[in-house]
Amino acid sequence: MKRCEVVVTGVGMITPWGTTAETSAEGWSARRAVGRRALEDLRDTSFAGAQVATLPEFDAAQRLGERRMLKFMSDAAVIGCVAAREASTQAGLKGRFRPERVGLYAGAGLAAASVKDSYPIIRESIDAEGRFSCRLLGSRGLASTNPLLSFKILANMPACLVSILESVKGPNYIFTPWEGQTASALEEAWNAVADGEVDCALAGAADYPTHPSTYVFLRQSGLLCEGEFPAAAAAYLALERRETAARDNRPILAEIGEMSVVECNDGPHDPLSALMGRSFAAAPAVLLALASRTEVASVFVSGVDGQAFHAEVRRPRCNA
Amino acid sequence: MQRVAITGFGVVSPIGVGREAFWASLAEGRSGIGRIGRFDCSTFEVQLAGEVKETIELPEEIAGVASADPKVGFAWSACVEAMAQAGLRELNSRTLLHLGTSLEVFDLSQVVREGRPDFQAIADPRPSDGPRRFQIPLDTAVRLIAARLGRPGRALTNCSACAAGAQAIGHGFRGIRHGRWDVAVCGGFDSMINPLGVGGFQLLGALTTSNDRGQRACRPFDASRNGTVLGEGAAVFVLEPLEKVLAEGKEILAEVCGYGSTLDAHSLSAPDPEGDGAARAMQAALDDAGVAPDAVAHINAHGTGTPLNDKVEAAAIRRVFDGLWDRIPVSATKSMTGHLIAAAGAVEVGACLLALVRNMMPPNPSLERVGQGCELNHVTGRADCFEGEYVLSNSFGFGGQNATLVLRRHNGSK
Secondary structure, three states: OOOOOOOEEEEEEEOOOOHHHHHHHHHHOOOOOOOOOEHHHHHOOOOOOOOOOOOOOOOEEEEEEEEHHHOOOOOOHHHHHHHHHHHHHOOOOHEOOHHHHHHEEEEEEEOOOHHHHHHHHHHOOOOOOOEEEEEHHHHHHHHHOOOHHHHHHHHHHHOOOHHHHHHOOEEEEEOOOHHHHHHHHHHHHHHHHHOOOOOEEEEEEEOOOOHHHHHHHHOOOOOOOOOOOOOOOOEEEEEEEEHHHHHOOOOOOOOEEEEEEEEOOOOOOOOOOEEEEEEOHHHHHHHHHHHHHHOOEEEEEOOOOEEEEHHHHHOOOOOO | OOOOOEEEEEEEEOEEOOHHHHHHHHOOOOOOOEOOOOOOOOOOOOOEEOOOOOOOOOHHHHHHOOOHHHHHHHHHHHHHHHHHHOOOOOOOOOOOEEEEEEOOOEEEHHHHHOOOOOHHHHHHHOOOOOOOEEOOOOOOOOHHHHHHHOEEEEEEEEHHHHHHHHHHHHHHHHHHOOOOEEEEEEEEEOOOOOHHHHHHHHHHOOOOOHHHHHOOOOOOEOOOOOOOEEEEEEEEEEEEEHHHHHOOOOOOOOEEEEEOOOOOOOOOOOOOOOHHHHHHHHHHHHHHHHHHHHHHHEOOOOOOHHHHHHHHHHHHHHHHHOHHHHHOOOEEEEEHHHHHHHHHHHHHHHHHHHHHOOOOOOOOOOOOOEEEOOOOOOOOHHHOOOOOEEEEEEEEOOOOOEEEEEEEEOOOOO
């Protein structure tokens, strides 16, 4: 089978450095340390002083041109959709390709609904002896719950929201929850474009590991070391063949010459962690997006799942 | 491109643990749906589910996790059965391990301390609290399987809701066909039969509250259908290149020959009313298999028993199989198993194997009167004889992800 050259024509990012690809790339290039905040909910626990990276504020409704869908969105879904919109818009995805010929390949992080969202259910479900009761959950707890909570904790929802907002109707995969899984999603996208299975792929990930319960889980599982801090981030890339970019006279941001996912027994390695924090499932997509916007030529990240992602990114030989 | 053989199948389901028990129940039209026994559901509107009742023997470290998250044990058991049938002793660097599942288990009772929700309960558990497993990540089963059965070249966890199991099989099929892997161990596992799982689906209005219907509460395509019933379990398959399997003289259960994957891009909770995404998935799978619609002799429908989904799927089947649909028998096995969510697609591929290996199409025993718009050539009552060559299995996910697989009877020759 003839494999075609794959190029990047759109990049979208939300990182602690900035809420666009441009501002994120600027922060990365300048090696700027990001802002951090303490997790107040853990103040009275053994994790007192725990810090997470802060995301700059942005108006998601304005960025998406959509307010109604926000009520279905988890925090991860919001940043994923905004990043995907930026990539899709830059690539001019809508109108250039038949939606059925555009694929969606995504990584999703740990389910990271705020435990506080579930406090009303818990309060209503505690019996006279101070214990959680299934009977009370059925009779009172569920009634106190926002039915939309389910949409916020199902792992496929952030990517499905991207498909709805960007009218992507083609082949798709969503892998979870660590770096290696996103790496596989990116590789699937690259292969699908190179092999002609799709004309364009929207590929990326969103992870929001900064909720207190997620922080506690990561620390207790040894997946986040003392001194490390988690960061919410999202990145999406629009990949297509060189010939379609040339046909439509679209600026090429980068060429992806090689991509692979391999076993790695050397422990996690995330070049972003010291400056931006650990964004786990988002990290491979953020690194690939940064490489597509800056002079970085080689991307390497290995995850807590023992799988490493490697990509060679080249400056465009000529513009389209 | 290589042809792809199924050489191993393992299953855990509400109608039987192990493929022989599962196939026997399907053939008899036996339902595994009943009143929930795993937790006190007496105050829930929804009180029915398809639970796995049998005790499954598990290694100690898997049993420990499975006590908090039963689906992890189901995945292990199905995986071991499938690998044993395929004569596969271990996973290695040329093996893909890819399982689909849906939702992390959160045990809200663990956030309670001294009568109120308190972060300290999970951050600083007391020795008297016992083992704490507030959150169990979705890759836990894959990680534990790899730890005990050998590290695969790639270990993937797919979270594409009700399409996840079928997607994992489709991905494994493509990986073998293109020579990326020598062996694919793939399928799905799930259980949402816990207070939050049942409660969450109850809030969404997706489940039937007709608890008095008992075993026949899940009624795909029936006029009286009013919601699905949750099920639980796992199904895992071993896929290998057909040529290699023939050379080794191993048994071939069937071939996977086509896969289609699409998105509705319409709504998070409802299918595209025109069934466009579903129809495109079926057409893409047929095209991928190089098979004309008139070659398909049996369809295992997604058939959830919800009013809208069944109507849309029936319309999509009629559209793809225009002029043929009244001659193609359609099964809907969720009538017996309940909806296994991320495991559904994989378990239903296992049901398709009943047709291809044992020449019997499973029925939809709860179908009494076909609902308006659900007109298809339904298999009702008991299993029917099957002699055809190609079978199609549909899986359509919450969120708008659709996956269709085409299987082929293996006739023993190249």
